[in-house]
Amino acid sequence: MILRLRAALALCALLFIGACAHEPQQRRDSAWHAAFAAADGNGDEQLDAAELRAGFAAYKDDFAAIDTDGNGLISEAELRSYITWQQVLRRAPGRDLQAP
Numbered sequence: 457m458i459l460r461l462r463a464a465l466a467l468c469a470l471l472f473i474g475a476c477a478h479e480p481q482q483r484r485d486s487a488w489h490a491a492f493a494a495a496d497g498n499g500d501e502q503l504d505a506a507e508l509r510a511g512f513a514a515y516k517d518d519f520a521a522i523d524t525d526g527n528g529l530i531s532e533a534e535l536r537s538y539i540t541w542q543q544v545l546r547r548a549p550g551r552d553l554q555a556p
């Protein structure tokens with residue numbers, strides 16, 4: 457009985473620690489979603505060229521590179537992946553990595 461209680465407490469502690477560890481990621485996800493939603497003028501959960509230019513001006517010339525599935529619109533995942541990759545490239549020693 458005591459062993460089961462200790463095991464249950466240990467599991468609770470691990471779950472609590474795990475939940476705390478994910479909190480910054482959840483905040484980042486939330487901030488990403490809010491920025492994307494703010495740029496998504498028509499609310500279709502995709503950015504067209506004008507929405508990208510208005511909401512993410514730093515990437516206005518990268519539309520074709522961001523639109524990896526070539527459907528003419530940018531999903532939140534495509535934009536996030538592209539910006540994350542750009543951040544990796546900026547931090548890479550020698551900066552000789554190529555985008556996938």
Ligand SMILES: [Ca+2]
Binds near residue numbers: 504507
């Ligand atoms: Ca849109």
Ligand SMILES: [Ca+2]
Binds near residue numbers: 524526527529530534
């Ligand atoms: Ca796309």
